[in-house]
Amino acid sequence: MPKIIEAEQLSHTYLPGSVYEHQALKDINFSLDRGKVLGIFGPNGSGKSTLAQHFNGLLRPTGGSMLVCGLNTADPKISKDLWKKAGLVFQYPEQQIFQISVYDEIAYGPRNLGLPEREIKARVAEALQQVGLTREKTAPLTPASLSGGLRRKVAIAGMLAIRPELLILDEPMASLDLAGRRFILDIIKKRRQKNETTIIISHSLKEIMTITDKIAILDKGFLAFFGDVKDLLTRTEILARYHFELPEFLQVLLALSARGFDLKTNVRSMQEASKEILSLLKKTKARPIFGSGKDDA
Numbered sequence: 001m002p003k004i005i006e007a008e009q010l011s012h013t014y015l016p017g018s019v020y021e022h023q024a025l026k027d028i029n030f031s032l033d034r035g036k037v038l039g040i041f042g043p044n045g046s047g048k049s050t051l052a053q054h055f056n057g058l059l060r061p062t063g064g065s066m067l068v069c070g071l072n073t074a075d076p077k078i079s080k081d082l083w084k085k086a087g088l089v090f091q092y093p094e095q096q097i098f099q100i101s102v103y104d105e106i107a108y109g110p111r112n113l114g115l116p117e118r119e120i121k122a123r124v125a126e127a128l129q130q131v132g133l134t135r136e137k138t139a140p141l142t143p144a145s146l147s148g149g150l151r152r153k154v155a156i157a158g159m160l161a162i163r164p165e166l167l168i169l170d171e172p173m174a175s176l177d178l179a180g181r182r183f184i185l186d187i188i189k190k191r192r193q194k195n196e197t198t199i200i201i202s203h204s205l206k207e208i209m210t211i212t213d214k215i216a217i218l219d220k221g222f223l224a225f226f227g228d229v230k231d232l233l234t235r236t237e238i239l240a241r242y243h244f245e246l247p248e249f250l251q252v253l254l255a256l257s258a259r260g261f262d263l264k265t266n267v268r269s270m271q272e273a274s275k276e277i278l279s280l281l282k283k284t285k286a287r288p289i290f291g292s293g294k295d296d297a
Helices: 048-055 102-112 117-132 146-158 177-193 228-234 234-243 247-257 270-286
Strands: 007-014 022-032 037-041 063-068 088-090 166-170 197-201 214-220 222-228
Touching: 007 048, 007 197, 022 063, 022 222, 037 048, 037 177, 048 063, 048 088, 048 117, 048 166, 048 177, 088 146, 102 146, 117 146, 146 166, 146 177, 177 197, 177 234, 214 228, 222 228, 228 234, 247 270
Parallel strands: 037 197, 037 214, 088 166, 166 197
Antiparallel strands: 007 022, 007 063, 214 222
8 A cells, every 4th residue: 555655855945055054854754544543742942843744745845755645845836725624723723713603614624625515514613623622612703803722623623624635733632621632532543443544742641642653753853763653662761852741651661661671662552451450460479560668668
């Protein structure tokens, strides 16, 4: 099956030849299979948002190449229509919301696809439902009157209404409460079940590591790591360097491993961690794992 993303020596330089020239991406190489979830991490200024804008053709390579959904993003005739296949939700929803009502905002993409009004209405209702909103209560409202969290949901719904092959979410859970974050995770899980590809840019590995297949870490424009989540969890030097906050169950396993106990630390769920700890308890025959006595008091 063809890759949905193929980056080869991808580079991007802003304002080349000027005193403000800045190389934001430097020789990026990776590919992504269809139906996978990719998490992109990195410190501020690492190139995450620049890379995200290459996925849907907003930016074109200044070096190397990028194929998305089999299309060459360097070709301006192709990249201008890539939004039909790759939907990008910006970190700040006000950057892409401009219609006078929520309904019109979500209907904007389907209308530009040339769909009949009956299909547009169905897609708007479906997209609102996917983000936990209703057409009756939300569709007539003005986007400017909504909270930041609701505007984010509307922006995501606008992309979902297009039904893109690839959905790119830039910090989608910012400004959302716990229920809102669960909705976003649920959207990603459902896309994965339907073999639809999602890319999520986030500063929180803890929040999304259980649903990502691949992890990319950017640092000063370079690709510092690309691989499976379980491979990353064995790279303690990378975890420490980028100060990733890990789930509590993983912190427990790493603490036990640091004390010399033989167990797997590249687990991704509470269930896997529980199995490891139960297995360890059987091996140690209920011997206190963290020690006892005055030294531990």
